[in-house]
Amino acid sequence: MATDFWASSHYKRWIVDRVTLREARADDLQYVDDPEYFTYFSVFFANVITKLGKKLGFRQRVIATAIVFFRRFYLKNLYCETEPFIVIAACCYLAGKAEESPMHIKNVVAEARLFFSQQPYGVKSFPSDNSKLAEMEFYLVADLECDLTIFHPYRTLMALCEKESSGDLMTEAGEVGVCTDDGPRYWGTGEGQLELPDEALQLAWSIINDTYRSDLCLLYPPHLLAITALYLTLVLHGPTGDLIQQKSLPASSDSNSPRRSSRQASTSSLGSKRTPQDYIGFFAGLNVSMPLIATIAQEMIALYSIWERYREDVDSTTTQPLAGSPYSATTQGSSKRTLSDSRSGSHSRVGTPVEGMDEPRKAEEAGVITPALLLRVLTRMRETRLSDLVAHSGTGRPVAINKMLERTQAAG
Secondary structure: OOOOHHHOOHHHHHHOOHHHHHHHHOOOHHHHOOOHHHHHHHHHHHHHHHHHHOOOOOOHHHHHHHHHHHHHHHHOHHHHOHHHHHHHHOOOOOOOHOOOOOOOOOHHHHHHHHHHOOOOOOOOOOOOOOHHHHHHHHHHHOOOOOOOOOHHHHHHHHEEOOOOOOOHHHHHHEEEEEEEEOOOOOOOOOOOOOOOOOOHHHHHHHHHHHHHOOOOOHHHHHHHHHHHHHHHHHHHOOOHHHOOOOOOOOOOOOOOOHHHHHHHHHHHHHHHOOOOOHHHHHHHHHOOHHHHHHHHHHHHHHHHHOOOOOOOOOOOOHHHHHHOOOOOOOOOOOOOOOOHOOOOOOEEEEEEEEOOOOHHHHHHHHEOOHHHHHHHHHHHHHHHHHHHHHHHHHOOOOOOOOHHHHHHHHHO
């Protein structure tokens, strides 16, 4: 396993540009009315992986690895030619192995089958045969090119920050110093760490969690995402922001300032107490491009604004997917958990219920994106794609059915 990010397959093969992302979605875009749906697909499927991972008892790092596997898989495959739910289960199963937290395949199949059968997913065709998931894992590893070592921003975050009582976060992040890069020291001289209170450190951790709801983990190295999370934390965390403003005010020389003798007495009484943290100086000393950090921060802010339209707490019972789809929902039960609830408190954005919207149809007419709507869009994409392939077969043209479609349909 590589311990240097710059020498790893993650850096050399799996940091892509936006052109590659657009090319990966080019065929899918032919079957949707609004390309923005793919932004919500990213949020929706990341939430699904997070929920399933929590049910399997995985740590956050394992869940993050599963999400990265899922995103890498769909760099090479189409939503309209695959069954995402069997892919999600395979990603969770494989991530457990890759992060040395293995889960028996029988448990994964049982949990996934039960979870996906509930609202709002209503997947009735998830296989109960363990061999189907094992087969999907084989195809997943092949598409990932056996590159299973994933670098996450969590370790960089803990390496950059002063640790006080953050034992839980240390456990989640893994051993600090393992799998962090030994290339250019992106924290500058390496002397000193950013001193943050525990609540600010937790906020930075939550912002990192939120990055996995987008394609940022494919576009940027993990240490840049960690630094961006710290950058946003200094802005969003009120007490820390107030402290920065106080330090930026010019020092006054009036009577409110203590006399020199009193300052000396205070200094002698405090002994070796450190001076207040220079947050601005800390970021200025980092060996990274701050304009690039600001760009990533703007992308995160844009993502938060998009999330304002997404809700998982809207009753989906009266909004049925297309007839004959694998997502045929039952008429009982509803999804009552908000987006913030689905994250189990590990993410920063707080979702709010849609007031007065008792029916998903009304919510969607008001511009709210729901899981039921996304599942209908996905089903329509797959049906239209299949119709096109069948139509092409009648003209003598080869039916270029993706092998993964055959695999996932067989698994389902």
